[in-house]
Amino acid sequence: MDRETLDVLAFAAHPDDVELFAGGTVALLVSQGYRVGIVDLTRGELGSRGSVEAREREASAAAGILGIHARVNLGFPDGDIANTPERRIEVVRQIRRHRPRILLVPAPDCRHPDHPAAARLVTDAVFPAGLVKVRTTLDGRPQDPWRPHHVLHYMQSIPFEPTLVVDVTPVWDTRMRALRAFSSQVHDPTYEASPEEPETFISHPAFVDWIEARSRTWGYRIGATYGEPFLYRHGPIGVDDLVRSLERDIRVR
Numbered sequence: 166m167d168r169e170t171l172d173v174l175a176f177a178a179h180p181d182d183v184e185l186f187a188g189g190t191v192a193l194l195v196s197q198g199y200r201v202g203i204v205d206l207t208r209g210e211l212g213s214r215g216s217v218e219a220r221e222r223e224a225s226a227a228a229g230i231l232g233i234h235a236r237v238n239l240g241f242p243d244g245d246i247a248n249t250p251e252r253r254i255e256v257v258r259q260i261r262r263h264r265p266r267i268l269l270v271p272a273p274d275c276r277h278p279d280h281p282a283a284a285r286l287v288t289d290a291v292f293p294a295g296l297v298k299v300r301t302t303l304d305g306r307p308q309d310p311w312r313p314h315h316v317l318h319y320m321q322s323i324p325f326e327p328t329l330v331v332d333v334t335p336v337w338d339t340r341m342r343a344l345r346a347f348s349s350q351v352h353d354p355t356y357e358a359s360p361e362e363p364e365t366f367i368s369h370p371a372f373v374d375w376i377e378a379r380s381r382t383w384g385y386r387i388g389a390t391y392g393e394p395f396l397y398r399h400g401p402i403g404v405d406d407l408v409r410s411l412e413r414d415i416r417v418r
């Protein structure tokens with residue numbers, strides 16, 4: 166296996182999106198021995214708090230806590246994740262570089278327009294990534310086509326009825342440490358905000374409580390303490406062995 170090959174690649178509009186909304190799943194996958202990476206599309210330079218440099222440091226610390234195998238930032242402009250042919254090719258390049266079987270992508274709807282824009286851009290790159298005649302290079306070398314097998318949207322601020330919920334109970338502490346690594350973004354009593362840095366949706370102290378409450382809500386639905394919800398929109402999920410596939414189904418009724 167190539168050193169850069171990953172099992173799962175998670176995309177984010179901003180550095181912290183994956184940690185805020187799918188960090189438990191990433192931590193769990195790593196703990197299960199899978200190779201996982203994160204691609205942040207922007208540096209989050211429009212964020213009301215912190216700085217690009219601070220977020221870079223926080224993203225790197227969070228990557229260390231999660232134990233992921235790769236983290237890339239494509240440096241697209243924050244607030245303008247336009248779905249252009251050039252940007253799609255950049256995403257194709259990352260998909261072909263890491264050859265993931267599963268993509269985790271942002272929510273299809275959200276209060277922040279960058280999130281659905283990022284979801285659309287990445288999902289629109291999945292098909293061309295598998296086309297032989299869409300030619301790309303990385304570091305001057307031609308890349309082979311690769312189309313991920315599955316795309317799952319993680320839930321952000323607008324809820325959906327999930328297709329599946331991942332039991333993230335075993336990694337809950339790691340998941341929360343990775344989230345709290347973004348101390349300029351989420352509530353941290355030791356962070357000294359300047360007067361120009363307003364309170365935001367995610368820096369309000371209740372945000373972290375909401376993340377925990379939400380995880381408990383979805384966890385309860387599957388008989389776990391904490392769960393992370395995902396939406397699968399690209400057709401039915403195939404099953405070989407119905408009994409084994411539903412073995413984990415101990416949902417509370």
Ligand SMILES: [Zn+2]
Nearest residue numbers: 178179182277
């Ligand atoms: Zn974001």
